[in-house]
Amino acid sequence: MLLDCIVIGGGPAGLNASLMLGRSKRKTILFDDNKPRNAVTNESHGFITRDGIHPLEFKQIAREELSKYPNVIIKKQRVLQVDKNKQVFTIKADDGEVYKAKKIILATGLKETLPNIAQVNQFYGTSIFSCPFCDGWELRDRPLALIAENNRAFHMAKVVFNWSKDLIVCTNGKQILSVEQKNQLNSKGIIIYEQEITSLQGDHGYLKGITFAGGESITREGGFVTPEWEQASSIGRDLDCEFNDQGGIKVDHFGRTNVEGVYASGDTLLAGATQLIIAAAEGSKAALGVNAALMEEDF
Structure with missing residues (x-):
């Protein structure tokens, strides 16, 4: 089966991107290896209606909401490799399974060194x-x-x-x-x-x-x-995405990278404050970019 989009990364950016894709009737798989940068955090702040929430509770609520959309599947796997052949991406997960999609969203986040x-x-x-x-x-x-x-x-x-x-x-x-x-x-x-x-x-x-x-x-x-930050995944570099001076993936307003069909969002962009609400918003924008591209291709 050729998917519309594969989202790599199950933080707020990936979750919100998957929500928007689900609501747009797009066949989507979200890959989440459950290794968040905020694993030590007891409370997340600055997200209206969710101020002070524990990150695990936030993720649980998000997954419950995604379960309403049968066209969105969550895989608790790490993506090992992404290859592009013309307009199709082939994704290999660490369980050996292979998936194909028209678009991908990188929401793989950052690693930090204290x-x-x-x-x-x-x-x-x-x-x-x-x-x-x-x-x-x-x-x-x-x-x-x-x-x-x-x-x-x-x-x-x-x-x-x-x-x-x-x-x-x-x-x-x-x-x-x-x-x-x-x-x-x-x-x-x-x-x-x-x-x-x-x-x-x-x-x-x-x-x-x-x-x-x-x-x-x-x-x-x-x-x-002030930690040192680096990309948690090499997928962006493997796909020849352009990076900014801070080491974040370069995107336009709708999360499009310089590589056709590749979008990025969240902390992966290293675009400023690493806040929950900003990451979620960037995930939404990337999903809107994917949806717009798929609609144009349909016509």
């Missing part, structure tokens, strides 16, 4: 986060730390300052801020620690303090990090 600090994983997702728009409200007005080892440190400090004026910036031994940037941060009372971080202290995921090389310690109650 700063190289031994205990950071103990606190990540409970009191240390990567998105102030997602979790800043819960940490508002507390003594916070921004731990950043890359060139996003200065911008991120300005963002986090919106939620707490009691803020320090820790570069973990990296020299990443210019003199001008340091002066601007200092003018706001933001103290910069360029020493290596030797340990993070706290209990049950809740940060209480940071100790630096040399023995200095400071009390903190939470904070943010």
Whole structure:
């Protein structure tokens, strides 16, 4: 059977794309290997009517809604390979099955690498986060730390300052801020620690303090990090999709890549804030792009 579309990735972008395709009567398979980047997250925020929802509950509700559409099938498999021959895509899953489709939507998301600090994983997702728009409200007005080892440190400090004026910036031994940037941060009372971080202290995921090389310690109650992000899947590169300077797949307003029939959405684009509601909207736009293309081909 030749499918209308295969969606690769079962996060909010892939789920919403599948919903729109289902409602458009398109024969669709959604592949989800269930390895989300937000696996450590206890609450997702910023999505109206779903603010504070657990990511697993969000996914369960989404799958229940998709079950109403018999033309949408969910496969709990990882896609290993995608090949294109003329206008048909051949997809091989890790169970050995092969599928064919007219279009594909890449919603494969990102992998993240946290700063190289031994205990950071103990606190990540409970009191240390990567998105102030997602979790800043819960940490508002507390003594916070921004731990950043890359060139996003200065911008991120300005963002986090919106939620707490009691803020320090820790570069973990990296020299990443210019003199001008340091002066601007200092003018706001933001103290910069360029020493290596030797340990993070706290209990049950809740940060209480940071100790630096040399023995200095400071009390903190939470904070943010700037992870390094990379594509969770090589499929986009394998298909020769173009990428932007940040490593995201380039698309137009309807999720179309430079490769005919290939669409992309969600965190895969690395287009800005990695928020649930934005990813879902981009999934919807990609599905609209697929639907428009299929309608034009019908005529």
